[in-house]
Amino acid sequence: MSFRSIVRELREMKDGIGSMSKRVSEGKHWRSRTRSQIAIVPDEAPSSTPSIPQSRWANLPPELLLDILRRVEDSETSWPARAVVIFCASVCRSWRDIIIEIVKTPEQCGRITFPISLKQSGPRESPIQCFIRRDRATSTYYLYLGLVPSESERHKLLLAAKKIRRTTNTDFAISLVADDFSRTSTKYVGKLRSNFLGTKFTIYDSLPPCNAPVVQPSNQSSRRFHSKHQPPRVPSCNYSVGSISYELNVLRTRGPRRLHCVMHSIPGSCIKEGASTPTPTQKPLSHASNEQYSSPLLSIKGKEPATEFSSTSLAKMPSSVQGEEEPLILKNKAPRWHEQLQCWCLNFKGRVTVASVKNFQLVAAVNPSHNISDAEQERVILQFGKIGKDIFTMDYRYPLSAFQAFSICLSSFDTKPACE
Known part of the structure; x- marks a missing residue:
């Protein structure tokens, strides 16, 4: 037998084995679809994952991507x-890291981008104008970004709050969405x-203050927060970041509410x-993990901070407890x-x-020793007022x-029989 005939027989044998294996694989694929009604064979699953386009975009040169x-x-x-x-920040990890570095805070650019922007200071010059719908x-309150409501009803929802009446107090649960106010969300x-x-309020944040000292929790609390029964990325506790107090009006004197x-x-x-x-x-608030934080004010049970501050108690605290600087105090x-109108008036500039x-304007209560200019003392940091039935404007700045x-604006919606 010649060498050419041997090669021809080996080639025919290889083609026959290949066609046989193809028919066998097609039979397995058909049987798998018949039994489980699944269109993709498990062996083909890794090749159908969307990791290929992400890796292709991620391999762009960093200079060009930036x-x-x-x-x-x-x-x-x-x-x-x-x-x-x-959307650009959602493509892949390298895109997200660059976008986070490029996007500026509302204080610098005057715009809100990521959910974490809702926890960052507003712009210094022109305020961010929003409105609240009740x-x-x-008993739900919605904060939208914009001047006034439009007919299209297509507004950017920033925050939503749900009023929950209890026996001894009232809670306003604040969420990023309008249909989920659970603390475990x-x-x-x-x-x-x-x-x-309804004369004193405490603001609780799901994230600890930036200047708060971080300590390691005890073994008991660590087991409590890192147990298997608690899902990850769930806020474990609330941190007191502010307090609001309304002055009592026992004599029913004529005038607006007074708060600070x-x-x-x-600071x-x-x-x-x-x-x-x-x-x-x-990272954005919806992706924050409670494992990164621990607070010295956290109680063992993990329900509320062990200490709550009020404006009067804070003034009596020593500097070692308060921190190096005094907190910011706002007054109406x-x-x-x-x-001619026989009423109290404030210049809201048409807003x-x-x-x-409920209408008010808040300015900073400045200590005379700080040498702050008069223009800065009269600068309105937050103004809130009514423009229609269940529609209110809210303008805030740095x-x-x-x-x-x-x-702060939600505190105005609670019933205050002792202040009016």
Whole structure:
């Protein structure tokens, strides 16, 4: 037998074995679909995962990727177009890291991008203008980004709050979505709690303050928080970051409500020229993990911080307990009496159109020793007022965040028989 005939027989044998193995694999594929009604054979699963396009995009040169994403950030300045920046951060890990470095805080750019922006300070010059819609039937409050409601009802929802009445107090649970206010949810942001009379409120944050000391919890609490029964990325506790108090009006004197706020997480010197506030830079709130934080104020049971602060008790604290600097104190701007209208008036610059006892403007209560200019002392940090039935405007600026401003405005919705 010649060499050429031997090669021809081996080639025919190889083709026959190949066709036989193909028929066998097709039979296995057909039987697997018949038995389990699954279109993909388990052996083919790894090749159908979407990791290939992600790795291809991730292999772009870092310089080119940085230039592209920077141009995307500069071109997207408003909602809903700004959602493109969010989509770029969702492509892969390298894209997300670069986007987080490129995107500036609301204090620097005046725009809200990621959920963590709701915990960061607002811009210094022009305030961020929002409005609140109240739903009396469900006791729910919605914070939207924008000037006023439009007919299309397509607004950017920033935060939502649910009013929960209890025997001794009232809670406002604050969430990123409008249908989930559970404390065990990853959408949970914080809450506002009032006392029995509705004259004192405490703002609780799901994330600890940036300047809070971090200590390792005890073994008992560690087992409690890292047990298998608790799902990951669930806020374990609330951290007190501010308090609000309304002055009592026992004699029923004529005039608007008087309130002042103590922001424990914001230093009082932040309003000086060139000063700044502690800025949270963690991942978006819905992806925050409780394993990264532990607080010295945390009780063993993990329900509430062991210590709650009020404006009066904070003033009596020694400097070692308070920290190196005093907290920021906000007070409502005193209105003037209008003789012709026979009412108290404030200049809201057209943002408030309906007279209400809930309307207020907050300015910083500055210590005379801080040498702050008069213009800075009169600068309105937060203003809240009514413009229609169950529609209110909320404008905030540095050093408050959207979450802190929304919590202060929610305190105005609670019933206060001792203050009016």
